[in-house]
Amino acid sequence: MVSRRRERLERGIKVRTDDVYALCSTKEMLYLVAPRLIPILVLLLLPLILPTYWQKVVIFTGVFALLSISWDFLYSFTGLVSLGQALFFGVGAYLAGSLNHYFDISPGLTIPISTIAGATLCTLFLLPALRLRGIYFAMITLVLPLIFLRIIEATAILGGTDGLTALAPLPGIWIELYLILGIMLVALFALRRLVNSDFGLVLRGIHDNDQAVKGAGINIYWYKAQALFIAALLGSFAGAYLTHVYMFVGLSAFALDFTVVPIAATVVGGMGTLGGSVLGAFILVPLSEVLRAFGPLRIVFYALLIVVFIILKPEGLFNYLQRKYREFERWVEV
Amino acid sequence: MKEVPLLQVVNISKQFGGVRAVDGVSFELCQGEILGIVGPNGSGKTTLVNLLTGFIKPASGKVFYKGRDITALAAHEIAGLGIARTFQMVRPFYHLPAFKNLIVPLYSPRVKRLSGGKFGDRDAVAIDLLEEVGFERDSFVPYKPASALPHGYLKRLELARCLALRPALLILDELFSGLSMAEVASTLPVLEKLQIEGITLIMVEHRLRELFRLANRVIVLNFGAKLAEGTPQEIINNEEVKEAYLGSEAV
Amino acid sequence: MLENVLIYGLINGMVLALLAIGFALTFGISGIANFAHGALYILTGYTVWVFLHTLGTPYLLAIFLAMAITALIGAAIYNVILLRIRGMRSSEIIATFALALAILEAFRFFGFVGAKYTLPTFVEGSVSVAGVIVDYQRLILIGVGAGLVGLLWFFTHYTKTGLAFRAIAQVERTALTLGIDSDRMATLSLAFGAALAALAAIVLLPLGQITVETGLNVLLNALAICILGGLGSVTGIVAASLLLGYAQIITVTYIAPHWLMVVTLVAIFVVLLVKPSGLFGKQKELEERV
Ligand SMILES: Nc1ncnc2c1ncn2[C@@H]1O[C@H](COP(=O)(O)OP(=O)(O)OP(=O)(O)O)[C@@H](O)[C@H]1O
Ligand SMILES: [Mg+2]
Numbered sequence: 001m002v003s004r005r006r007e008r009l010e011r012g013i014k015v016r017t018d019d020v021y022a023l024c025s026t027k028e029m030l031y032l033v034a035p036r037l038i039p040i041l042v043l044l045l046l047p048l049i050l051p052t053y054w055q056k057v058v059i060f061t062g063v064f065a066l067l068s069i070s071w072d073f074l075y076s077f078t079g080l081v082s083l084g085q086a087l088f089f090g091v092g093a094y095l096a097g098s099l100n101h102y103f104d105i106s107p108g109l110t111i112p113i114s115t116i117a118g119a120t121l122c123t124l125f126l127l128p129a130l131r132l133r134g135i136y137f138a139m140i141t142l143v144l145p146l147i148f149l150r151i152i153e154a155t156a157i158l159g160g161t162d163g164l165t166a167l168a169p170l171p172g173i174w175i176e177l178y179l180i181l182g183i184m185l186v187a188l189f190a191l192r193r194l195v196n197s198d199f200g201l202v203l204r205g206i207h208d209n210d211q212a213v214k215g216a217g218i219n220i221y222w223y224k225a226q227a228l229f230i231a232a233l234l235g236s237f238a239g240a241y242l243t244h245v246y247m248f249v250g251l252s253a254f255a256l257d258f259t260v261v262p263i264a265a266t267v268v269g270g271m272g273t274l275g276g277s278v279l280g281a282f283i284l285v286p287l288s289e290v291l292r293a294f295g296p297l298r299i300v301f302y303a304l305l306i307v308v309f310i311i312l313k314p315e316g317l318f319n320y321l322q323r324k325y326r327e328f329e330r331w332v333e334v
Numbered sequence: 335m336k337e338v339p340l341l342q343v344v345n346i347s348k349q350f351g352g353v354r355a356v357d358g359v360s361f362e363l364c365q366g367e368i369l370g371i372v373g374p375n376g377s378g379k380t381t382l383v384n385l386l387t388g389f390i391k392p393a394s395g396k397v398f399y400k401g402r403d404i405t406a407l408a409a410h411e412i413a414g415l416g417i418a419r420t421f422q423m424v425r426p427f428y429h430l431p432a433f434k435n436l437i438v439p440l441y442s443p444r445v446k447r448l449s450g451g452k453f454g455d456r457d458a459v460a461i462d463l464l465e466e467v468g469f470e471r472d473s474f475v476p477y478k479p480a481s482a483l484p485h486g487y488l489k490r491l492e493l494a495r496c497l498a499l500r501p502a503l504l505i506l507d508e509l510f511s512g513l514s515m516a517e518v519a520s521t522l523p524v525l526e527k528l529q530i531e532g533i534t535l536i537m538v539e540h541r542l543r544e545l546f547r548l549a550n551r552v553i554v555l556n557f558g559a560k561l562a563e564g565t566p567q568e569i570i571n572n573e574e575v576k577e578a579y580l581g582s583e584a585v
Numbered sequence: 586m587l588e589n590v591l592i593y594g595l596i597n598g599m600v601l602a603l604l605a606i607g608f609a610l611t612f613g614i615s616g617i618a619n620f621a622h623g624a625l626y627i628l629t630g631y632t633v634w635v636f637l638h639t640l641g642t643p644y645l646l647a648i649f650l651a652m653a654i655t656a657l658i659g660a661a662i663y664n665v666i667l668l669r670i671r672g673m674r675s676s677e678i679i680a681t682f683a684l685a686l687a688i689l690e691a692f693r694f695f696g697f698v699g700a701k702y703t704l705p706t707f708v709e710g711s712v713s714v715a716g717v718i719v720d721y722q723r724l725i726l727i728g729v730g731a732g733l734v735g736l737l738w739f740f741t742h743y744t745k746t747g748l749a750f751r752a753i754a755q756v757e758r759t760a761l762t763l764g765i766d767s768d769r770m771a772t773l774s775l776a777f778g779a780a781l782a783a784l785a786a787i788v789l790l791p792l793g794q795i796t797v798e799t800g801l802n803v804l805l806n807a808l809a810i811c812i813l814g815g816l817g818s819v820t821g822i823v824a825a826s827l828l829l830g831y832a833q834i835i836t837v838t839y840i841a842p843h844w845l846m847v848v849t850l851v852a853i854f855v856v857l858l859v860k861p862s863g864l865f866g867k868q869k870e871l872e873e874r875v
Binding site for chain 1: 675679685687690691801
């Protein structure tokens with residue numbers, strides 16, 4: 001009997017492009033550049049031909065992609081499991097809404113202010129939980145948005161259950177579209193660079209082994225807080241931005257969707273890649289538009305996807321595709 | 335006037351539940367010395383190291399470094415003062431390549447301060463340090479992920495990570511255990527060189543032969559308390575110490 | 586007024602303890618944070634309801650069947666899902682959390698909402714205790730809560746399984762070398778935790794409606810109590826429940842009902858700032874072996 005074994009080999013072109021040799025020919029250059037360039041081009045050109053309804057979907061997807069990047073950054077590089085992306089989102093959203101509603105500040109200012117102030121607030125809220133390891137951070141992040149929701153509901157502050165309405169819109173659909181897509185791309189590439197910098201190495205060190213990082217004379221709380229602040233920046237921006245797109249902010253800003261969808265997108269797309277989060281968001285959010293008729297069943301669907309991917313395919317789509325792009329498989333007899 | 339000792343430990347204690355892991359230990363350490371700490375398994379050596387480096391807070395007692403009370407400082411602050419320690423149970427960053435493991439200490443505020451704010455190529459420094467502790471520079475070894483390295487290399491990676499911090503006091507928790515004879519032989523000169531450079535060493539060790547060759551002074555712990563203190567020669571001839579060691583083996 | 590606060594504070598405290606204790610037990614034994622705790626609570630409510638109204642089962646039988654079913658589901662959660670990701674704490678959190686949402690939202694989708702989903706109280710009527718009207722269900726609730734705490738204490742201190750639980754909770758690796766099967770213990774711990782969620786549901790749900798939102802509320806309360814009391818300490822859970830129970834009732838009585846959540850939030854923050862391991866936490870999380 002001949003037994004067979006599957007063998008994985010790097011593609012020739014992958015090896016040829018590993019070093020400066022990539023500059024040899026256009027084909028090699030393309031091999032390197034295409035996986036980044038083509039999605040970016042598609043992303044930037046697609047909205048031009050989409051009908052208005054789907055343009056809105058792209059906006060929505062961009063928002064979730066930002067939240068997903070933020071989640072993956074916290075989870076894969078700092079080891080903090082956030083069950084409350086809705087916290088970042090909601091705080092940013094309510095700040096922008098309040099600034100516009102009560103102080104009549106224009107979106108051009110409310111969005112940057114709320115992004116920074118929201119991130120600061122969220123970091124302060126979660127600071128006490130950073131001293132603890134394990135599941136405390138997850139617990140607190142899950143509890144906080146729900147408590148804020150209850151408080152707003154019960155005390156009727158910030159518009160109570162009605163929310164704040166008739167807020168200032170952004171000037172036109174094109175600004176809306178390219179603002180979110182631009183920020184998303186900038187965030188993606190900036191974070192990908194950050195996690196490979198020395199700063200990112202320290203974060204990954206903390207994830208791997210926080211005691212050893214302490215032993216190396218580095219204050220891990222300070223680094224965790226910075227990472228948290230960065231993640232919260234993305235979330236708060238998403239919240240502030242969508243508030244002005246909707247011209248409304250209400251209790252739905254703390255809804256579980258903003259927590260679940262980013263997790264699902266990242267788990268499906270591939271954790272630890274950041275790009276996978278975006279990929280996941282661009283698969284799941286449009287898909288859920290298609291499934292709109294099923295209402296709450298969408299969340300069930302997302303939730304089940306998370307469970308299935310976590311236990312059966314933890315590497316996610318992005319890593320899978322990347323592997324296929326770089327390597328090929330063949331059966332060999334042994 | 336007597337000069338201030340580098341490290342001064344006063345009556346330090348720590349209990350875990352009912353276990354008195356460290357029980358009223360005091361000692362002093364001068365600049366440039368090599369102090370050995372020995373004792374049977376579970377006698378509290380690692381706990382003592384953890385207390386000195388701030389990883390655990392003592393129930394009572396104090397630690398002074400260059401005359402300054404550092405008992406209440408956090409672990410990273412103590413490391414920042416130049417007290418580096420290795421972990422008995424190796425704690426590498428498994429997902430990072432070996433040389434990237436050293437980036438973390440090289441990125442610390444202490445190293446930034448010592449190098450005057452500007453820092454060139456951390457990767458190059460990391461590779462140099464690894465070569466110093468016996469990683470073959472021109473092989474793949476320094477570039478492999480730590481999870482793929484054999485135990486002997488991980489132990490020496492611990493040492494390199496401490497050296498990256500440019501320590502003034504280096505505490506080695508059983509650095510030699512698990513190393514082959516050849517690896518021990520090649521690591522000993524590194525430690526001798528450190529001594530010549532004026533770095534103070536505390537060595538927790540079970541390998542008494544190597545330890546007694548290096549150490550100026552040895553402390554023996556038993557059930558968390560200091561049983562004896564003296565030169566290696568005095569310790570070898572101490573009846574009580576023999577009994578503690580043999581007694582624990584004879585059971 | 587004062588009697589009211591005293592009695593209803595106690596009741597509220599017991600409610601919180603009942604909600605939290607299953608979650609805490611599972612975590613204390615196997616280190617698994619079962620974020621599906623609240624979903625299991627609601628699941629039990631619907632199971633009992635279905636037994637009563639669709640199948641016409643007697644109440645007592647329905648209760649026992651529902652508890653058994655929930656316990657089995659707990660065991661299944663470990664063996665189907667958690668077993669494959671054992672030891673990866675973050676994956677455990679995400680998986681159980683996602684499972685919770687799947688269960689709860691599925692109930693919402695299939696229309697298990699509305700006022701008709703209620704369970705009957707065990708015994709109708711009420712008594713006057715020191716001038717305060719208390720219905721029997723709430724008295725039963727206090728009894729069950731107190732009994733449960735006592736039983737748990739006895740169980741973990743005097744029975745073989747209980748002692749094995751404690752051994753696992755302390756040093757998993759050592760326990761393994763002593764021949765304690767950690768997978769079996771983890772399965773049991775999830776089953777026990779689920780059964781306690783079921784018990785809580787059975788005692789508490791007759792006091793209100795079964796709604797999907799309750800599921801999240803239960804989880805929320807359980808987490809708040811665990812943060813306050815400190816994970817892995819039954820004493821801490823009971824003390825935190827009573828403390829928060831009274832704090833909430835005092836707020837509701839003397840300030841205004843809508844400050845209730847603010848009090849919970851403030852309590853969590855103060856504890857995390859002052860004593861991060863919780864009021865009775867053993868600092869295990871903070872000071873593990875270096
Ligand atoms: N975090 C902890 N919690 C509970 N007990 C502990 C803890 N750390 C250490 N101990 C106990 O304290 C005592 C001393 O342990 P320690 O690790 O300091 O001994 P040691 O001298 O380093 O032993 P070895 O030679 O095996 O390394 C032991 O009884 C140990 O079980
Ligand atoms: Mg030791």
